[in-house]
Amino acid sequence: MDGQALVQAVIGLGLGARNREKVDRPALEVSPENLPALAKRLRQDPALAFDMLLDHTAIDWLAEGVFELVYNLYSTVHGHHLMVTTRVPRGSPVVPTVSDIWEIAQWQEREVFDLFGVQYDGHPDLRRLFLEDDWPGFPLRKDYTDEDMLRLPK
Amino acid sequence: MTVTIKTLNDLVRPPTAADSPMATQEYFVNMGPQHPIAHGSLRLVLRLDGETVRQVIPVPGFVHRGLEKMAEHLNPRQIIHLTDRMDYLSALMNNWAFSKTVEKAAGIATSARIETIRTLMAELQRLQSHVLWWGVLGMDLGALTAFLYGFRDREIIGRLFEETIGARLTMNYIQPGGVMYDIRADFAAKVKELIKYLTRVIGEYDILLSGNAILQERLRRIGILSAERALSLGCTGPVLRGSGVPYDLRKVEPYGVYDKVEFDVVIGTQGDCWDRYCVRIEEMRQSIRIVEQLIDAVPEGPHMVMKFGAKIKIPEGMHYGHLETARGVLGVLLVSDGKSDAPQRVHFRSPNFNNLWAITAIAPGWRIADIIAIQSSLDLVIPDIDR
Amino acid sequence: MTDRLPAIVERVPGGAILVTSLDALMNWSRSNSLWPLAFGTKCCAIEMLMATGAPHQDMSRFGAEVARQSPRQADFMVVAGAIVKKMAPRMRMLYEQMAEPRYVMATGSCAISGGPFMYNSYTIVRGVDEIVPVDVYVPGCPPRPEAFFWGLLALQRLIKQGETIGRPGIRRKPVLAALPQGITIEDIREEVRRVLEEENVVDVAHEAHAKIWTERVKQWMAKHLYKP
Numbered sequence: 001m002d003g004q005a006l007v008q009a010v011i012g013l014g015l016g017a018r019n020r021e022k023v024d025r026p027a028l029e030v031s032p033e034n035l036p037a038l039a040k041r042l043r044q045d046p047a048l049a050f051d052m053l054l055d056h057t058a059i060d061w062l063a064e065g066v067f068e069l070v071y072n073l074y075s076t077v078h079g080h081h082l083m084v085t086t087r088v089p090r091g092s093p094v095v096p097t098v099s100d101i102w103e104i105a106q107w108q109e110r111e112v113f114d115l116f117g118v119q120y121d122g123h124p125d126l127r128r129l130f131l132e133d134d135w136p137g138f139p140l141r142k143d144y145t146d147e148d149m150l151r152l153p154k
Numbered sequence: 155m156t157v158t159i160k161t162l163n164d165l166v167r168p169p170t171a172a173d174s175p176m177a178t179q180e181y182f183v184n185m186g187p188q189h190p191i192a193h194g195s196l197r198l199v200l201r202l203d204g205e206t207v208r209q210v211i212p213v214p215g216f217v218h219r220g221l222e223k224m225a226e227h228l229n230p231r232q233i234i235h236l237t238d239r240m241d242y243l244s245a246l247m248n249n250w251a252f253s254k255t256v257e258k259a260a261g262i263a264t265s266a267r268i269e270t271i272r273t274l275m276a277e278l279q280r281l282q283s284h285v286l287w288w289g290v291l292g293m294d295l296g297a298l299t300a301f302l303y304g305f306r307d308r309e310i311i312g313r314l315f316e317e318t319i320g321a322r323l324t325m326n327y328i329q330p331g332g333v334m335y336d337i338r339a340d341f342a343a344k345v346k347e348l349i350k351y352l353t354r355v356i357g358e359y360d361i362l363l364s365g366n367a368i369l370q371e372r373l374r375r376i377g378i379l380s381a382e383r384a385l386s387l388g389c390t391g392p393v394l395r396g397s398g399v400p401y402d403l404r405k406v407e408p409y410g411v412y413d414k415v416e417f418d419v420v421i422g423t424q425g426d427c428w429d430r431y432c433v434r435i436e437e438m439r440q441s442i443r444i445v446e447q448l449i450d451a452v453p454e455g456p457h458m459v460m461k462f463g464a465k466i467k468i469p470e471g472m473h474y475g476h477l478e479t480a481r482g483v484l485g486v487l488l489v490s491d492g493k494s495d496a497p498q499r500v501h502f503r504s505p506n507f508n509n510l511w512a513i514t515a516i517a518p519g520w521r522i523a524d525i526i527a528i529q530s531s532l533d534l535v536i537p538d539i540d541r
Numbered sequence: 542m543t544d545r546l547p548a549i550v551e552r553v554p555g556g557a558i559l560v561t562s563l564d565a566l567m568n569w570s571r572s573n574s575l576w577p578l579a580f581g582t583k584c585c586a587i588e589m590l591m592a593t594g595a596p597h598q599d600m601s602r603f604g605a606e607v608a609r610q611s612p613r614q615a616d617f618m619v620v621a622g623a624i625v626k627k628m629a630p631r632m633r634m635l636y637e638q639m640a641e642p643r644y645v646m647a648t649g650s651c652a653i654s655g656g657p658f659m660y661n662s663y664t665i666v667r668g669v670d671e672i673v674p675v676d677v678y679v680p681g682c683p684p685r686p687e688a689f690f691w692g693l694l695a696l697q698r699l700i701k702q703g704e705t706i707g708r709p710g711i712r713r714k715p716v717l718a719a720l721p722q723g724i725t726i727e728d729i730r731e732e733v734r735r736v737l738e739e740e741n742v743v744d745v746a747h748e749a750h751a752k753i754w755t756e757r758v759k760q761w762m763a764k765h766l767y768k769p
Contacts, residue, residue, distance in 0.1 A: 021471075022470060022471030022472065023471060023472045023473075023474075024258065024259070024471070024472070024473050024474065025474060027472070051382075051385045051386070052385050052388060053388055054388065054390075054476075054483065054485060054503060054508075055485055055487065055501070055503035057487060057501040057503075059472075059489050059498070059499045060499070070472070070487065072474065072485070072487075072503070076385065076399060076401055079406060083472075083474070102386055102388070103383075103386040103387050103388075103511075103515075104386065104387050104388030104508055104511060106511075107507075107511050108388075108508075111507075115222075125160065126160060127160045129214065129215060130214060130215035130218040130540055130627075131215060131218065131627070131664070132626075132627060132765075139220060139223055139663045140222060140223055144663075146663050147753070147757070148663065148754065148757060149661060149662065149663045150659060150660050150661070150667070150750060150754075151660060151661065186631070187628060187631055188580055188610075188631065188635060189610070190579070190610045194581075194582060194583065194586070195582045195622075195628060215625075215627050216582065216625065216627050216628045216631075217582050217583055217622070217623065217625060217628070218625055218627065218664055219623055219625060219658045219662050219664060219665050220658075220661075220662045220663045220664055220665075221658075223661065223662070223663060224658065224660070224661045224662055226661075227660075227661045235657065236657065238584075239583065239584055239657065242583070242584040242587065243587070286587075290591075301591075301594075301595070302595060302596050305591065305592060305594075305595030305596065305597070306595065306596045306597060308592075308595075309592070309595065309596075309597040309598075322588065322592075322683070322685065323584055323587060323588055323683050324584060324682060324683065536582075537582075537583050537584070
């Protein structure tokens with residue numbers, strides 16, 4: 001399906017999806033509560049058939065006080081891409097997991113938990129991935145300070 | 155809301171005395187970060203029942219340098235040299251993935267010569283990477299001779315790179331706007347000689363390892379990964395193609411000059427280690443085919459369309475670009491706020507990170523020796539997992 | 542046995558000369574059959590451990606062919622690759638498992654100083670000499686195999702000139718085994734002083750940070766190193 005038609009089709013499903021501006025591919029925004037229902041529909045609907053979650057990551061918008069979680073989906077059946085984003089507040093970043101829909105999400109979500117501190121509700125095994133279990137803080141946040149990190153001298 | 159946060163100690167426990175002495179006990183063995191076949195520093199905690207593996211818990215993070223955080227302080231040209239050091243066996247393709255994303259974002263148009271040189275270099279690097287994989291697979295399974303043969307041929311391809319690029323491993327060659335150095339006048343002649351040599355040598359590989367009964371026993375019907383499972387686990391590259399899914403970005407979303415050359419996408423039928431092995435051997439032959447078609451037809455033109463000191467302005471928004479490296483799909487998510495030189499966020503969708511977790515699905519039920527075969531056939535490069 | 546031998550031999554008339562000759566013999570045989578511990582984390586491992594063992598650049602010409610995977614069987618540790626905080630205690634454990642006399646060669650800029658990841662990385666250890674004592678530094682990113690062999694030859698000279706079987710692992714005198722012809726340590730000191738004073742390239746904040754950094758690495762290792 002073509003980019004714009006795809007976005008319109010998914011918005012037309014009535015699951016709370018909105019267009020997301022300023023992305024170079026079809027992108028939607030959805031609220032965290034509607035995310036599992038939308039994700040399941042995107043996987044199972046034969047016209048959409050997004051069977052691969054290529055990538056899941058997070059972006060820290062410090063000025064707006066949100067984490068934006070990005071899901072890059074791809075369908076090997078139809079060959080179309082879709083980016084689904086959702087915003088959670090930085091103070092209490094809890095979002096439902098999609099690891100029951102795409103298995104790789106289990107570890108991609110662990111990586112985001114490790115580096116940003118976003119907690120996934122219903123995740124089977126939420127542990128830190130790259131850093132030690134007792135590492136203080138979440139490094140990829142914009143307000144992360146670390147005395148060991150050496151800054152480039154001006 | 156049920157969010158429970160665990161540590162590794164919650165999963166790993168010693169066997170308890172309450173287990174009956176006549177039944178088997180499960181125990182945990184650590185294939186630690188320093189291990190002959192770790193391919194880097196990957197820790198695998200194995201839950202074993204005798205010799206049979208019941209569960210594999212990979213613990214990555216022993217080479218986690220925080221590249222994505224570092225990239226938030228660097229401009230795009232400086233990030234290229236960080237991409238070299240992720241999956242260093244396909245360093246040129248990593249460079250290309252990032253350059254491609256920046257060019258699409260900033261609207262830089264490259265010339266036909268640039269794209270042809272990039273495609274040629276990428277295919278030669280794919281050959282080099284697969285040759286190394288073959289050698290290391292032999293070494294892991296005990297055939298040390300394969301290691302010597304593989305590295306001999308890797309050096310021969312590496313000499314070509316060294317004459318053009320100047321580096322043996324961390325290339326830093328494909329920049330946004332073109333390539334750093336132009337290819338020399340004798341490049342085409344040398345590549346043609348190399349192709350003749352490699353065609354013969356890949357036949358030798360077949361005789362040496364592929365036809366060997368022991369290798370086939372160790373790879374056939376071991377570690378079967380079905381197509382649905384592979385898709386759900388996010389595997390790409392030869393791992394996915396070995397399970398029968400014809401997803402090759404060079405065909406599906408052509409970049410460079412891949413739409414102008416003829417080559418086949420190699421897929422396997424059963425998804426066992428043998429299929430993944432054969433897919434890579436055949437991919438080497440397809441890479442040779444691509445190089446043969448391109449080497450005589452490199453168009454004239456500039457090798458770099460930007461001045462070296464020029465600032466690259468990336469407009470505000472999210473930009474995504476991806477391509478097919480030797481191990482799978484490498485994607486780059488570049489988020490820019492339009493104002494500063496350094497990006498707001500760079501995320502690398504690394505193929506090895508997504509392929510690693512297939513081992514948790516494939517390995518249970520096999521023996522320890524099979525774990526080694528499975529891990530070799532997945533062809534992981536650990537710094538790419540940890541970034 | 543070798544540590545009791547000098548005491549026994551010295552009691553024999555003329556035995557002191559024999560000990561020196563034994564020194565020379567032991568040093569010669571040790572340096573020409575060094576067994577590296579294959580400890581590679583990253584890109585340098587491909588160049589320093591695998592490519593140098595391969596046919597084109599052959600490490601076995603120098604006797605260092607037998608690369609053991611277990612530190613108990615290895616002579617020297619080639620640190621090839623960046624060390625991050627998670628790996629640092631494990632590396633120290635490997636170093637402590639090696640038997641004396643043992644040597645460490647830091648190959649690649651990541652092992653010498655943190656390399657390309659020196660700035661803005663939250664996990665990198667800036668130089669393995671914070672964790673283990675290093676004998677030879679081989680710069681490069683990655684160093685060419687020829688540079689690695691220069692380092693290996695320097696290590697061999699280090700052993701031949703500095704070791705004694707009386708007290709193995711402790712060098713009799715500091716050995717500057719890798720200076721080019723005609724340059725002395727005084728020349729180098731003079732040049733560094735001139736550069737510092739005239740071109741003023743020392744970053745004072747960096748230097749101050751370096752002192753705090755060493756202390757913090759010590760604390761980290763004390764907390765995470767597994768003591769059996």
